[in-house]
Amino acid sequence: MHILFLSCLKATELIEKKLNFKLSAKERIQLKAHKMMCSACSNYEKQSVLIEKSLESQEEITEYKLDLEQFKTSLIEKLNEQPK
Amino acid sequence: MTTDTTKILSDWVNEYADGLLSWAVHKVSDTELAKDLVQDTFLAASEKLDGFRGDSSPKTWLYSILNFKIIDHYRAKVKQPVKLGNQSFSSFFTGDGEWIQQKRPKDWHEEEQHLLDNSDFQEVLKKCMDALPEKWSACVKLKYLLKKTGDEVCQELDITPTNFWQIIHRAKLNLRDCIETNWFNN
Numbered sequence: 001m002h003i004l005f006l007s008c009l010k011a012t013e014l015i016e017k018k019l020n021f022k023l024s025a026k027e028r029i030q031l032k033a034h035k036m037m038c039s040a041c042s043n044y045e046k047q048s049v050l051i052e053k054s055l056e057s058q059e060e061i062t063e064y065k066l067d068l069e070q071f072k073t074s075l076i077e078k079l080n081e082q083p084k
Numbered sequence: 085m086t087t088d089t090t091k092i093l094s095d096w097v098n099e100y101a102d103g104l105l106s107w108a109v110h111k112v113s114d115t116e117l118a119k120d121l122v123q124d125t126f127l128a129a130s131e132k133l134d135g136f137r138g139d140s141s142p143k144t145w146l147y148s149i150l151n152f153k154i155i156d157h158y159r160a161k162v163k164q165p166v167k168l169g170n171q172s173f174s175s176f177f178t179g180d181g182e183w184i185q186q187k188r189p190k191d192w193h194e195e196e197q198h199l200l201d202n203s204d205f206q207e208v209l210k211k212c213m214d215a216l217p218e219k220w221s222a223c224v225k226l227k228y229l230l231k232k233t234g235d236e237v238c239q240e241l242d243i244t245p246t247n248f249w250q251i252i253h254r255a256k257l258n259l260r261d262c263i264e265t266n267w268f269n270n
Contacts, residue, residue, distance in 0.1 A: 008183045012257065016253040043191055044192060075126055
C-alpha cells in the first residue's frame with residue numbers, strides 16, 4: 001500500500017486516536033490526505049466529534065423516582081446491624 | 085457499632101444521602117445501582133470511621149468514597165472480556181477496509197447546535213449508548229465522568245492506549261450507525 005493511502009477502517013481508527021491521543025506527523029498527513037478524497041470518512045469525523053460533544057453536555061435525562069425517606073431509613077437500619 | 089458511631093452515621097445519612105444519591109444516579113444512570121453504591125459508601129464509611137480524623141469535611145470524605153466506588157464499578161466492567169472477533173468491523177467494512185456501500189456515513193445535513201439542543205436527539209443517543217456492550221459504553225463514558233484525558237483513563241483502567249482507542253473506535257462505529265438509523269431514517 002502506498003504510504004499516503006489509508007483504508008477507511010484505518011482512517012476512522014486514526015480519527016478516534018486523534019480525539020483521545022496524539023497522532024504522529026505521518027499519521028496526520030495520511031489522515032488529511034484520506035479525508036480530502038473520502039466524504040464518508042469526513043462525515044464520520046464530524047459525527048464522531050458531535051457525539052463526543054453531545055455526551056459531554058448530556059444533562060441527565062433519567063427521571064428517578066424513589067422514596068428517599070425510606071431509603072434513608074433502611075440505610076440507617078443496615079448501619080445499625082453492623083457488628084459492634 | 086457504638087452509639088456514638090451510630091449517631092454520627094445516622095446524621096450523615098440524613099444530611100448527605102440525598103445529594104450522594106443524585107450524584108450517583110447522574111454518574112451511572114441507574115437508580116438501583118446508585119442506591120447500592122451509596123449504601124456501600126456508608127458501610128465503608130462506618131468501617132473506616134476511626135481513620136477519619138476530620139482533615140476534610142464529612143461531605144468531601146463521603147463523596148471521595150462514593151467516587152471511588154463509581155470508578156471501581158466501571159473498572160470492573162471494562163475488565164470483563166468481550167468477544168470482539170472481526171464481527172464488529174465486518175458489519176461496516178469490506179475485507180479491504182473500505183466502507184460497505186450502505187454503511188457509508190451520510191451527510192446529516194443538520195447544524196451541530198441544533199442537534200445538541202434537541203432533547204429527542206439526546207434520547208436517541210442515550211438509547212444507542214445503552215445498546216452497546218457495557219465494556220464499550222464504559223470506555224466512552226469514563227472520559228467524561230472522570231473529566232480526564234485518554235492517557236489518564238488508560239492508567240485508571242490499566243489498559244494500553246491502543247486497546248482504549250480501538251474499543252472507542254468500535255463503540256463509535258456502532259453509535260454513529262445506530263443514530264443514523266434511528267434518527268435520520270425516521
